[in-house]
Amino acid sequence: MILDTQQAKAVIDKALSFATADETRVNLSGGRRGNTRFALNAVTTCGDTDSLSISVRAAFGRRHASAAGNELGDEAIRRLVAKAEDLARLAPEDPEYVGELGPREYAAIDPWSDSTAAATAERRADAVAEAINVADAGQLESSGYYEHGRGFSAVGNSKGLFAWGRTTDADFSVTMRADGGTASGWAAGNSRDIDEIDCAAAIRLAAEKAVAGRNRKPLAPGVYPVILEPAAVEEFLGFGFYTLGARQADEGRSFFAAPGGGNKIGQKVVSDTVTIRSDPGNSAVAALPFAGDGLPTQAHAWIDQGVVRQLVYDRYWAAKQGVTPTGSPANMILDGGAGTLEEMIRNTDRAVLVTRFWYIRFVDPQTILLTGLTRDGTFWVEDGEIRHAVNGFRFNDSPISLLSKVTAMTAPVRVGNAFVPAIASSEFTLSSVSDSV
Amino acid sequence: MRELADVALNAATSGGAEYADIRISRHKTRGVSAREDRLQNVADNESFGFGVRVLVDGTWGFAASCQVDAETVAEVAGRALAMAKANRAIRLRPVELVPVPAYEDTWRTPIETDPFEVPLAEKAELLLAVNAAAMATPGIKFCNSSLLFQNEHKTFASTDGSFIVQEVFRTYPHFTVTATDSATGKFENRRSDTVPRGAGYEHVVASDMVAMAPKMAEQALEKLGAKSVEPGKWDLILHPSHLWLTIHESLGHPTELDRAVGLEANFAGTSFLTLDQLGKMQYGSEVVNFKADRTIPGGTGTCGYDDDGVKTTEWQLVRDGALVDYQTIRDQVLWPEYRDARAAAGLPEVNHSYGCSYADSWGSVPFQRQANIHLVAGREPLSLDELIADTERAILIVGDGSFSIDQQRRNFQFGGQVFYEVAGGKIVGMLKDVAYQANTQDFWNACDAVCDERFWEMSGTLCCGKGQPPQGAKMSHGAAPARFRQINVLNTRRSV
DSSP states (O other): OOOOHHHHHHHHHHHHHHOOSSEEEEEEEEEEEEEEEEETTEEEEEEEEEEEEEEEEEEETTEEEEEEEOOOSHHHHHHHHHHHHHHHHHSOOOTTOOOOOOOOOOOOOOOOOHHHHTOOHHHHHHHHHHHHHHHHHTTEEEEEEEEEEEEEEEEEETTSOEEEEEEEEEEEEEEEEETTTTEEEEEEEEESSGGGOOHHHHHHHHHHHHHHTTSEEOOOOEEEEEEEOHHHHHHHHHHHHTTOBHHHHHTTOSTTBOTTSSBOTTOBOSOTTOOEEEOTTOSTTOOOSBOTTSOBOOOEEEEETTEEOOOBOOHHHHHHHTSOOOOSOSOEEEOOOSSOHHHHHHTOSEEEEEEEEEEEEEEETTTTEEEEEEEEEEEEEETTEEEEEEOEEEEEEOHHHHHHSEEEEOOOEEETTEEEOOEEEEEEEEEEEEOOO | OHHHHHHHHHHHHHTTOSEEEEEEEEEEEEEEEEETTEEEEEEEEEEEEEEEEEEETTEEEEEEESOOSHHHHHHHHHHHHHHHHHHGGGOOSOOOOOOOOOOEEEEEOOOSSOTTTSOHHHHHHHHHHHHHHHHTSTTEEEEEEEEEEEEEEEEEEETTSOEEEEEEEEEEEEEEEEEEETTTTEEEEEEOSOOOBSSOTHHHHHHOHHHHHHHHHHHHHHHHTOEEOOOEEEEEEEOHHHHHHHHIIIIITTTBHHHHHTTTTTTTOOOSOOGGGTTTOBOSOTTOOEEEESOSTTOTTOOSBOTTSOBOOEEEEEETTEEOOOBOOHHHHTOHHHHHHHHHTTOOOOOSOOOOEEOSSTTSOOEEOOOOEEEOOBSSOOOHHHHHHTOSEEEEEEEEEEEEEOTTSOEEEEEEEEEEEEETTEEEEEEESEEEEEEHHHHHHTEEEEOBGGGOEEEEEEEEEETTTTEEEEEEEEEOOEEEEEEEEEEOOOOO
16 A cells, blocks of 8 residues: 555654654555466466555664564554564663664655556556467467556654655566477566566567577587676676675675775776666666665765775764765666667677576675576577577676676666666686576 | 455355455564674564455456455455456466365464563573674684564465464574684685574574584684685585585475476476476485475474465375475366376376465465475484495585576585585595585485484575565475585685
C-alpha cells in the first residue's frame, strides 16, 4: 500500500508521540508489486502483494535498538515503539553510536512513472503471450519473468527530520531454449517507466541468440579477449562495487587497503579510461534523494580516470577519520564511451562475446577474484563478425584486472540499478569449460 | 483465524476456484551482532499478513496483503481469482493436484528455550565474550559475532478441508575472526564451525562459541602464513562442515523436479538430471547414497506439513550411486512424464507429494524448495583418522567458503575455511589459496569412502535463494567425512 507524504508523516508523528527515548527514528515503506512468471511456453505463477513496513530505532544515550513490524493501528505502533525502547534500555552502550540527524534539504528527484504504477496483470499477460507466440513459431521453449512495482519510503526522527519519496520499477526478462535445451538465449529490459521496456525486442533477441546457439563449436579454456554485454558488466562489476567500504580498507581488510597501512585513495588501480561513480539524479537510474537515516544521497566519483578518488564512509567512520560522510552508493554508473555493441563487434579482431554471467561468487577478497559462469549466448567474434556460438565457460578473474585491460566501451545503458556500457577487454580468464546450456 | 480462512475459501469457491488455500502467518526475526568490544546492532523484525492462492480452470492466481481483516481477505481472494482468469489464455497444461487427506493438526519445533525470551543482556554478554576470547590471541584485532533467531507462525487452511497451525523456530550463532598483516596488506578470515539449527536457544549454549574462538583465531593466523597450494590433481577429504554445501548445490538443486523439467530456466536454470536419467544415471559411486528428509530433528527445513498441506516425510534420492527419485510437490506428482519415467525405471508408482512446497512469507507464492538432504553415512566402520591414515596425498577441507555452480548443476567450484595437506597418511601442515573445480557426476563417482555414522554431522543454511521474485528457504544437510580421488585443485592467488 502507498501512503502519500501527509499520511506517512501522520504515522511517523504518531510513533514519535509514543516515544520516550532520547532519540527516535521511524522508517516507513510500502507498496504493491505484481509479477507473472512463465516457463515451457505457459504461465506458471502470477501474483500481486501489498506490503508495508514500519521500523523504529530508539536510543537512550548510546544504547540503541530497533524493532520492525507491519501493522499501523495505534496500539500496534505503540507496542512497536515500546519494544524498540525496551531492547534499547537493555543494550550495552555503543561507542560508535552517531546520533540522529537534524532536518535536511533534499534534491527534487522523483523516480516515478504513472505508467508503471498503473500496470496490470493483463499487461504482463500480453507480453507473456507474445513470448509464447514467438517461441511456438520458432519451435523454441520460452520462459521468463515480468515484474513491476510502485512504492514509497519515508523517514522521520525526533530532531524534526522528515523525508518522503516514491519509486516505480519494472523488469522483463526472457529465456529461449532450442532443441530440447541444446541452445539458449536471454535478453532483458528494465526501467522505472514500464513504457520504456521493449518486451518484443527482448523476445526477438533472446530467440535469435537461441537459434544462433545451435551452431556451436568447441572452444578450449584459456585467456581470451572478451566483449562483455552490459548485463554481464553489471553482474561482474557489481560484486566489486560493494567492496568500496573505507573502514574495511583502513583496517587492512580489503583490496582497497594499502600495504603498510591506510587506503588506496589517490592510487591508480585500473585503466585511465575508467570512471565509476554514483549519482541519484542520473535520469536513467534515478534514486531516492535520501538514505534510511535521512542523510541526503550524494553524487560521488569513486574511481575517476582509473584513480581511486573516494571510498564509502558511513557517518561514524567519517567522523573518526575527519572526512565528510558519503553515504552508501545510490547506483552504479560506468561512463563508458560512445557507440553501440554492433559497432564494437565490427571493430574487433577476435574475442569471446558474453551475453550474461551466472552464479558469481567471491574467491579471494584480497584481489576481488571472482568466479562464475557464462550463460545464454556465448559467441566467438572474429574479423568484425560473430562467427558461431561456443560452449560456456567458468571464469576466474577480477574486475580490477578486467578494468585494467579495457580496449573499448560502448555508450552505457540501464541494467538494474546500474548504467553501464558493454566492455571490450584484452584478457579474461575462462578457466574451464561448462557444457551446460 | 478460522473465520478469516472461511471468508477466503468461500470467496474463492463461489468465484469459481476448484481449489484454494490461505496462509495467515507471522514471521519474526531477532538479530544481535557485535564487533570487537562493542554491540553493533540489535534488531527485532515482525511481519504479519496473509496470502490467498486459487486454482481456477487449472490456472493459479495469488494475492496477498498485510491488512488482515475479513473485508480485505475477501477483496484479496477476488484479486487472486482475477489473476487466475487473466492468465487462463496463457496456461498450457492445467494444474492438477494429487489428492491429500484433510488434516486438522498443530506442529511446533521441539525446543527447550524460546530464543525470543532470552534476555538481551545474556546474548550481548555472550557475543562480547566470544570476540574477547578470539582477540585474546596475539595478533588478532578483528572479530564479528552474531546471533540470528527466526520464528514462523503459520495458519494454513484449504478447500481440501485442512486446518493446520505450525510454529517453526530456527537459531544460528556464528562468528568470524580476521587476521591481518599490515606490513604486506594481506588478510585472512576464519568463520566459526557453528551451524544453523531448527532449535531454540539451547543450540547457542551447545555451540559454545567462547571455547571455540581461540582455535578459530589461531587458524586465521596460521592461514596467513600457510603454504600456497600446488595446483593440479589431488585427492580430497571433505569434512561434513564443508561437504554440506557441495551436497546442496550439486545434488539438492538438480533433483528439484521443477528445475529438471525446465520451470526454473529463466533464473536458476535447469538440471542435467533430466527425467530420462531416472533409474539409469550412475550419479555417484556405489558408496554414495542420498536421502531427503523434512522430518529430521534439528533440520532447518524440518516441519510437520509443507505449504501445500502435505505431511512431511523422508525418501531416497540416490541409492548405491543410482538416481532413484526427485523432490516433488503436489502439482508434479500427476505429470505423465514423471509417472512414465518412474515406470520406465521400474520404480513403484507414487501417488503422494514429498511435501517440498514452501513460501518464505505470507506475501510469497508457495513453490518447490529443497528439502533437508543428507549423504548417508558409510556402512562399514571408518573414522576420519583412519581415512586420513589410508590416504597417501590429499587436501582435507574443513568449513565452507566460496561456492559457484553452473545453470545445469554440472561445473562447480568450491573453496573452504581451512585446508590441511595430507602426506603419507598424516596431516603435515596447512595450505591456502585452495579451490577445487569438477563436474558433478565425475566428482561423486570419484567418491570411494564415506566415514561411518559416528562421524555424521549436519550443517545447513537459512538462506537458499530461488525463484522470481526471489525467496529464501532453509534446509539442512548432513554427511560424514568422505574421500574423493583426483579432483582438480586451483591456486587462487592472483596479482592485480
